[in-house]
Amino acid sequence: MKGDGKQDKGQNKEREEKQEKRREERQGQHAKRDAKNAKGESKQGSKQGKAIDDVWGETRGRKTPRKWTWEVYTIAFIITIVVFLAGAAVSYLFLNSALSPIEKKMSVLNDDIISLETVLTSASREDFCTLYPLAAPSLEGQTWQIGEQLEYFEESKKSFDIHLKYKYFHLEYRDLILLKKARALCNLSTPYIIYIYSNKEGTCPKCKDEGLELWKLRQALNGSIRIYSFDGSLTDDIVIKALKLRYNFTRYPTLILSTAPGKQGSKAEKSETVIEGFASKDELLQALGLELHYASRKSQTTQSTTNESSPCQNTHNTAGKDNASEAEGSGSICALPS
Numbered sequence: 001m002k003g004d005g006k007q008d009k010g011q012n013k014e015r016e017e018k019q020e021k022r023r024e025e026r027q028g029q030h031a032k033r034d035a036k037n038a039k040g041e042s043k044q045g046s047k048q049g050k051a052i053d054d055v056w057g058e059t060r061g062r063k064t065p066r067k068w069t070w071e072v073y074t075i076a077f078i079i080t081i082v083v084f085l086a087g088a089a090v091s092y093l094f095l096n097s098a099l100s101p102i103e104k105k106m107s108v109l110n111d112d113i114i115s116l117e118t119v120l121t122s123a124s125r126e127d128f129c130t131l132y133p134l135a136a137p138s139l140e141g142q143t144w145q146i147g148e149q150l151e152y153f154e155e156s157k158k159s160f161d162i163h164l165k166y167k168y169f170h171l172e173y174r175d176l177i178l179l180k181k182a183r184a185l186c187n188l189s190t191p192y193i194i195y196i197y198s199n200k201e202g203t204c205p206k207c208k209d210e211g212l213e214l215w216k217l218r219q220a221l222n223g224s225i226r227i228y229s230f231d232g233s234l235t236d237d238i239v240i241k242a243l244k245l246r247y248n249f250t251r252y253p254t255l256i257l258s259t260a261p262g263k264q265g266s267k268a269e270k271s272e273t274v275i276e277g278f279a280s281k282d283e284l285l286q287a288l289g290l291e292l293h294y295a296s297r298k299s300q301t302t303q304s305t306t307n308e309s310s311p312c313q314n315t316h317n318t319a320g321k322d323n324a325s326e327a328e329g330s331g332s333i334c335a336l337p338s
Contacts, residue, residue: 129186
């Protein structure tokens with residue numbers, strides 16, 4: 001009996017040891033499995049973190065693409081059109097406000113020329129010859145002023161109304177025809193120059209210099225000469241076509257000058273001289289036959305200026321010693337001869 005009890009105890013102990021061993025093995029297996037699972041989760045987390053970092057880095061390195069819809073494009077197009085039309089409207093209004101006074105002056109001049117043409121056709125020659133010399137100085141001054149204003153706008157503004165320039169040419173041409181009739185009917189000796197130039201690039205390198213010489217000529221003759229300027233490069237205009245047919249100009253500048261008084265031929269075509277190329281003020285005066293007239297006018301002007309600027313001229317002729325001492329006492333630069 002005692003032997004059986006010892007055997008049972010030995011078996012129980014052995015059983016307990018096996019159970020303990022199995023328990024430890026199971027715990028070890030559970031620990032390995034938990035460690036393996038934890039390692040897998042950590043590895044997967046690191047991969048996800050790396051992917052997030054890569055996406056964030058790419059986002060910071062380049063702009064994220066945006067999706068544009070047709071509504072956005074339509075709104076942008078409408079805004080662009082509105083801004084463009086607003087700028088064009090402002091530019092148009094500014095240009096019109098600047099050119100409007102010129103158009104008004106041209107309209108007034110046109111009415112004056114029409115009035116003179118009406119007098120020429122409906123009244124007597126004497127009436128026309130009486131009225132034209134009275135109106136001519138105003139026509140000359142205003143026509144010249146309008147030409148200078150149009151030249152300024154054409155050179156300084158990018159946009160320019162070419163039709164306004166055509167209107168000016170038509171006004172000039174009618175004035176020119178009227179002057180020729182006055183020279184023929186009223187025996188007037190008013191000289192004139194038809195100046196054909198070109199604003200087309202590269203066609204007339206001397207045109208600006210010629211324009212300056214014509215300005216000097218007008219100043220020298222105190223506005224008593226008529227100068228008509230036409231842009232020969234605008235071949236679409238009817239006035240330019242008429243001038244081309246009559247004078248057949250091929251060079252710029254070309255100047256058509258009225259012949260000096262007393263040298264006119266029997267026909268109007270013979271009373272003009274054509275100069276092709278640049279001509280100075282003195283050359284123009286000589287071709288017009290006005291060099292002696294200009295020299296006489298210059299001499300008279302110089303003498304008048306000298307008389308006005310000499311405070312002691314009358315003193316030399318009439319004053320005595322009292323006036324001489326008064327002049328000396330006043331510190332005058334003039335002194336009587338001793």
